[in-house]
Amino acid sequence: MKSLFLSLTVVAVATLAGCGKSDTTSNTAAAPASTAPAAPAQRPELKVAIDPTYEPFTFKTPDGKPTGFDVDIAEALCAEIQRQCVYVEQVWDSMIPGLQAKKYDVIVSSMSITEDRLKVVDFTDKYYNTPSRIVVKSDTPFTDIASLKGKKIGVLKGSTQEKYAMGELRPAGVSIVPYEAQDQVYLDIKSGRLDGTVADSVEVTGGFLSKPEGQGYGFVGPVLNDVKYYGSGVGIALRQGETQLKDELNAAIKAIRSNGTYDTVSKKYFDFDVYGD
Amino acid sequence: MLSGYFLAILQGALLTVGVSLGALALAIVLGLIGASAKLSGRPIPVALATVYTTLVRGIPELVLMLLVFYGGTIGLNHLLEMAGSRRTVDINPFLAGVITIGFIYGAYMTETFRGAILAIPKGQMEAAWAFGMGRTRTFLRITAPQMVRYALPGFTNNWLVLIKATALVSLIGLQEMTYLAKQASAATREPFTFFLFAAALFLVYTSVSLWALRWLDRRFSLGVRRGHA
Numbered sequence: 304m305k306s307l308f309l310s311l312t313v314v315a316v317a318t319l320a321g322c323g324k325s326d327t328t329s330n331t332a333a334a335p336a337s338t339a340p341a342a343p344a345q346r347p348e349l350k351v352a353i354d355p356t357y358e359p360f361t362f363k364t365p366d367g368k369p370t371g372f373d374v375d376i377a378e379a380l381c382a383e384i385q386r387q388c389v390y391v392e393q394v395w396d397s398m399i400p401g402l403q404a405k406k407y408d409v410i411v412s413s414m415s416i417t418e419d420r421l422k423v424v425d426f427t428d429k430y431y432n433t434p435s436r437i438v439v440k441s442d443t444p445f446t447d448i449a450s451l452k453g454k455k456i457g458v459l460k461g462s463t464q465e466k467y468a469m470g471e472l473r474p475a476g477v478s479i480v481p482y483e484a485q486d487q488v489y490l491d492i493k494s495g496r497l498d499g500t501v502a503d504s505v506e507v508t509g510g511f512l513s514k515p516e517g518q519g520y521g522f523v524g525p526v527l528n529d530v531k532y533y534g535s536g537v538g539i540a541l542r543q544g545e546t547q548l549k550d551e552l553n554a555a556i557k558a559i560r561s562n563g564t565y566d567t568v569s570k571k572y573f574d575f576d577v578y579g580d
Numbered sequence: 581m582l583s584g585y586f587l588a589i590l591q592g593a594l595l596t597v598g599v600s601l602g603a604l605a606l607a608i609v610l611g612l613i614g615a616s617a618k619l620s621g622r623p624i625p626v627a628l629a630t631v632y633t634t635l636v637r638g639i640p641e642l643v644l645m646l647l648v649f650y651g652g653t654i655g656l657n658h659l660l661e662m663a664g665s666r667r668t669v670d671i672n673p674f675l676a677g678v679i680t681i682g683f684i685y686g687a688y689m690t691e692t693f694r695g696a697i698l699a700i701p702k703g704q705m706e707a708a709w710a711f712g713m714g715r716t717r718t719f720l721r722i723t724a725p726q727m728v729r730y731a732l733p734g735f736t737n738n739w740l741v742l743i744k745a746t747a748l749v750s751l752i753g754l755q756e757m758t759y760l761a762k763q764a765s766a767a768t769r770e771p772f773t774f775f776l777f778a779a780a781l782f783l784v785y786t787s788v789s790l791w792a793l794r795w796l797d798r799r800f801s802l803g804v805r806r807g808h809a
Contacts, residue, residue, distance in 0.1 A: 357766060358769065362763070362766055365583070365584025367584065367588055391753065392755060393753055397646060400650035405653070406753065486765070510769060
């Protein structure tokens with residue numbers, strides 16, 4: 304395979320060199336190049352970082368293949384910009400350091416665009432934006448957040464939901480407990496140490512509400528999507544200064560939004576519009 | 581249908597064994613160098629070894645790993661850019677894992693070995709010198725065999741902690757079994773099944789190594805009569 308690429312490159316270089324020499328040789332030399340459809344395949348691979356621990360957005364099938372909404376979107380975008388996606392699995396904690404160390408080119412792993420992250424990395428436009436919700440026992444009387452006073456709410460450490468909970472719920476007298484992982488929050492609700500959680504509505508539906516231990520729990524209050532806490536959605540992270548790649552990806556997002564690819568992918572995983580408004 | 585996930589975790593276990601054995605070898609070498617530096621009595625080696633053990637034992641492994649691997653790569657990339665190269669450094673994560681963990685546990689080994697050497701009666705070494713043995717021969721024939729016996733309890737502790745520390749190498753992009761268990765539990769939403777499996781694998785590994793270390797301990801205590809407990 305490698306030698307095939309190499310010989311193709313040699314041919315291409317020879318062709319280009321031939322073009323420069325004179326008009327008469329360029330005609331004959333350009334002919335084989337135009338018949339070879341390999342030209343777009345020679346764009347370098349796009350290394351895409353994912354943390355496949357976030358079903359249904361990024362996870363692995365039993366035979367070890369990365370899959371999910373994020374991965375399908377990445378595939379669609381790669382097809383659009385005519386580069387091949389190569390996936391690099393990376394733990395969430397070292398996601399941004401790995402990007403800066405050039406282990407990969409982009410992060411397509413449900414990363415929300417936030418002020419703090421924008422200080423160190425750049426983002427494309429959003430490719431989805433699912434709102435967060437508060438989840439407590441369904442029989443909890445609720446008029447506004449003040450009615451949750453005295454309750455214990457678990458959140459994912461370092462998440463946008465934690466920021467919201469610290470900024471809005473804690474001043475209202477709710478006690479907030481941050482956890483390393485969202486499934487630990489569910490385990491602690493089950494064991495009775497927590498009254499509820501603030502979480503992404505898709506995540507909490509798949510991971511908790513639709514399961515036996517989520518029986519008797521439900522959403523309360525409005526849909527939460529305050530830009531101050533939640534940012535402007537989920538985007539593709541890339542190193543600062545990579546404007547060309549950013550522009551290409553933004554154009555590709557627009558393209559798959561308009562040509563129906565996005566909707567096909569979205570319908571595969573969700574029964575509502577994940578793009579948001 | 582779930583067997584694929586178990587298989588992946590088993591493969592991760594092989595990586596855990598590889599990283600931990602590699603790191604152990606490096607830690608032993610660094611530990612011996614560190615211990616002899618500390619015991620040399622010469623100011624510069626003593627100072628260097630003290631800085632090493634103080635810094636490394638005082639900083640959380642997770643922080644060190646991020647600093648060494650990502651800090652190192654980012655630094656090298658900057659250097660390359662300044663030199664006008666468009667290439668980027670790609671450090672092999674397996675090697676990076678072995679080196680980082682070996683470097684960290686070398687500091688613990690230094691202290692274990694230093695204590696073990698100090699526990700050997702000074703007269704033993706003096707007798708060897710009196711017989712005209714050189715430094716190397718004294719170390720190999722007199723110090724090392726006795727040191728092993730004194731070092732083994734502390735060494736065993738370090739080794740068990742080192743094995744578990746390999747769970748951190750997922751930070752630098754290695755698919756070790758804890759991270760694979762996490763992936764499987766996230767995909768299936770069955771955390772206990774896969775984490776218990778990974779825990780059992782760790783237990784098998786530590787049990788086998790404890791058995792081997794107990795054999796070593798008996799071997800190196802042949803000339804010693806133990807009090808009945």
